[in-house]
Amino acid sequence: MAISSSEISEVIKQRLQDFDAEMVSADVGRVISVGDGIAQIYGLTGAMAGELLQFPGDVFGLALNLEEDQVRAVILGAFEHIQEGDEVRTTGRIVEVPVGPQLLGRTVDALGQPIDGKGPLESSETRPIETIAPGVVTRQRVSEPVQTGIMAIDAMIPIGRGQRELIIGDRQTGKTSILIDTIINQKGKNLFCIYVAIGQNAASVARVRKTFEDNGAMEYTVIVAATASDPASLNYIAPYTGCAIGEYFRDSGQDALICYDDLTKHAWAYRExxxxxxxxxxxxxxxxxxxxxxxxxxxxxxxxNADNSGGSLTALPVIETQANDVSAYIPTNVISITDGQIYLEADLFNSGQRPAISVGLSVSRVGGDAQIRSMNKVAGQMKSDLAQFRELAAFSQFASDLDANTRRQLDRGQRLTQLLVQKQFEPVHTGVQVCTIYAGTRGFLDKVPVDKVREWKNGFSRFLLAERKTFVDSIESDRKWDEDIEAKVKETIDAFNRQSGVEA
Incomplete structure (x- = not known):
């Protein structure tokens, strides 16, 4: 059956009428050379700084150097198949990653893609990894605590929701342990956690995830992993990816905590x-x-502030020092950016004082504002007692004779030091911390032998959680401190000391 030209014309008109396609504007360039994860591209005259570029094989790059006649871009992923002469297109977008509650419990790479073998992400929302920080007008003062469960930190170097507290020290001094303990302690505290692993080996990341799973922490945690085997480009963008995920919760009116482990390797990746x-x-x-x-x-x-969702994002960056040198380039940079630092000393760590926190060099510039009232009241004396102890201990090495007052201060300091020794992955309930620190600073442990203080502390903790659970819960929830509560704390300590045979 013959089809007339008019019928063909009508069909074409109909197709053209129904055709709906957006105009896509894209610069097209050619790869001049590629090597070490860097591509030189000629012809991308309209490329923007930080723009995402599309390479063959569904690989993307990041335009970082805009030069007079070429663009230098870092390739985000495998680059072995990219050759000279390959076509490169601009996308008009910067790097975006999936965000949302669907990421909780997952391990993702630096581009937000799952790497835990649990299937694709169901999140449909994305955010750019680079955004401008909130201005001063949109912020409010830090007043809510992030309870780490680590007595030395919660008592003397408190961290508030919205603060940036640096964790700094040599290798193998327990920096990652502080991050892990803090995340484990957030169970039931409405604080979403993001752990960013930068430049670690994959086995270390797997161990961290296993620890979270064993302690029930993965249900409110996201792990962003850029391992040592990944290109430097992915190690470079990983912290920004984690920050974008955390900002989703912050801007939704919720509280989030992000741990960068560690920014020294991040600086190395950027230098490379x-x-x-x-x-x-x-x-x-x-x-x-x-x-x-x-x-x-x-x-x-x-x-x-309340007009801008009221949410918070707390940052715990980690910096590694070389031979306790905090005056090096990267450590001093990050110290000047953050609101305080927790300094871990290798000598303390090796002597068995764990966590190996140096009281003299650690500081929180938010201070008591980030503590509940009861902790503020009982712990204020502790920092001064420990500072005096460290000073006296240094001088007492050269003194053969010590007066009674000096000896008493040294004995008290030794007991407080032992009181702060804590096992890994065993966060302490806030109410238990308050009662324990009160006992140490008010002289209830003066008759306990120094080598028995840890045993006393463990027994007292079990006693409180078994016999006085309602009371210690109320200390954390009510956040009050008055004469009645203080009297009840004294009575509780006396009851345990009688039960365990400690002299008054």
Whole structure:
């Protein structure tokens, strides 16, 4: 059957009428050279700084150097198949990652893609990894505590929701343990956690996840992993990916905690990228904008006011020092950005004082504002007692004779030091902390032998949780401290001491 030209014309008109396609504008360039994860591209005259570029094989790159006649981009992923002459297109987008509650319990890579073998993410919402930090007007003062479950921190170096507290120290001094303990302690406290592993080996990340699972922490935690085997480009963007995930909760009016483990390796990854991009090296071969690298990341942690959701994002960055040198380039940069630091000493760690927190060098610039009232009241004396003890202990080494008052202060300091020794992955209930610290600072342990203090503490903790559970819960929930509560704490300590045979 013959079809007339008019019928063909009608069909074409109908198709054209129904055809609906958006105009897509894209610059197209060609790869000049590729190596070490860096591609030189000619022809992308309209590319923007930080724009996502599309390479062959569904691989993306990040435009970082916009030069007069070419663009240098870092490739986010495998680059072995990319060759000279390959076509590259601009996308008009910057790097975005999936966000939302669907990520809780998952392990994702630096691009937000799942790597835990539990299927694809169901999240449909994405956020750019780079955003401008909230301004001063949109913030409010930090006043809610992040209870870490670590007595030395909650008592003397408190962390508030919306704060940035640096954890700094040499290798193998317990920095990651503090992060893990803090995340484990958030069960039931309405605080979502993001753990960002930068430059670690995959086995370490798997161990951290197993620890979270064993303690029931994965249900409110996201792990963002850029391992040592990943390209430097993925180690570079991993903290920003984790921050974008945390900002989703912050901007939704909820509270989130993000742990960057660690920013030293992040700075190394950025230095590697910068040198391969032919950017001029500065001090210790770091590029000139390495301060901005961390400041624009950590400034995004904030406690927002009620008009701007009221949510918070707390940041715990980790920095590794070399031979206790806190005056090195990267440590001093991050110290100046954060609101305080928890300094871990290798000598304390090796002597058995764990967590190995140096009371003299650690500080929280939020201080008592980030503590519940009861903790503030009982712990204020502790820091001064320990500081005096450390000072006296140094001088007493050269003294053969000590007066009674000095000896009493030294004995009290030794007991307080033992009181703060804590096992890994065993966070202490806040109410138990208050009662235990009260006993130490008010002289209830003065008759307990120094080598029995830890045993006393463990027994007292079991006693409180078994016999006085309602009372210790009320200390945390009511957040009050008055004469009646103090009297009840004294009565509780006396009851346990009588039961355990400790002299009054």
């Amino acid at each position: 990228l910068s040198l391969t991009l032919r950017r001029p090296p500065g001090r210790e071969a770091y590029p000139g904008d390495v301060f901005y690298l961390h400041s624009r990341l950590l400034e995004r942690a904030a406690k927002l």
